[in-house]
Amino acid sequence: MNRLLATDTAPGSRVWFVTGASRGLGRAFTEAALAAGDRVVATARDVSALDGPAGTHDGRLLALPLDVTRREDVFAAVDRATAAFGRLDVVVNNAGQLLFGMVEETTEEQARHHLDTNFFGALWVTQAVLPLLRAQGSGHILQVTVAGAGGGSAATGLYAAGKAALSAVGEALADEVAPFGIKVTLLEPGAYDTGLGHFGLTATEPNPAYDGPRATLEASWASSPPPAPPEAAAAVVLELSRMDDPPRRIVLGAAAYDEATGGQRDRLREHAAWEHLSRKGG
Secondary structure, three states, X not given: OOEEOOOOOOOOOOEEEEOOOOOXXXXXXXXXXXXXXXXXXXXXXXXXXXXXXXXXOOOOEEEEEOOOXXXXXXXXXXXXXXXXXXXXXXXXXXOOOEEEEOHHHOOHHHHHHHHHHHHHXXXXXXXXXXXXXXXXOOEEEEEXXXXXXXXXXXXXXXXXXXXXXXHHHHHHHHHHHHHXXXXXXXXXXXXXXXXXXXXXXXXXXXXXXXXXXXXXXXXXXXXXXXXXXXXHHHHHHHHHHOOXXXXXXXXXXXXXXXXXXXXXXXXXXXXXXXXHHHXXXX
């Protein structure tokens, strides 16, 4: 499905390019931008869920079907977006999925497919938009990683790995493109009610050897606070997108902030505890 509406817009409106826009955070980002009077190129594997926004925001939504794992298709989608709206101002790499399972259980096919979406998909979008943003001398790329990116948790190791890789590339990218007037922000969301654990979930074949650790994990998750509404994150992202000097990295969500900063303190304590041995290394 390809839906292009007339482009009667208010002066000063910006153009967003959002991947994974059919549900969850991507949908919330899309709707927040439209509500603010901006234009949005909303991409997803299935854009039929965007019928609602398309019908209520005349002229400001281009919905494009896109599989971000297909590099040529990504570049073509960016070309179509530019042809439609003339520029891109805010690029949100949000498309992703969840691979649940222990490291030993993960098949080669699952690992490669997961990273194709969560890491390489965002890389292809970034590469596709950079020539345009450099020519404009402006633009803001927001990479959706995860709270505490750089660490890993049992049963979501591959998910964490993809997000950590995206975070590392984002840090490098920020330094590389700053001279061109392009900003980069790494979004580190906590738990949001996005449906990722249902619609975007791939699970490994359980190995009985991990039944005990798996049961312990599931019990701990049962006591976790309820996920926040995606609209709360979207309000923050909209504010970030309007900043002249946005942060390079920001945690989204109060609980996620507490968890991420607590994890950093734990790492610092561990470094300090083993400082004597570290310094023996030369």
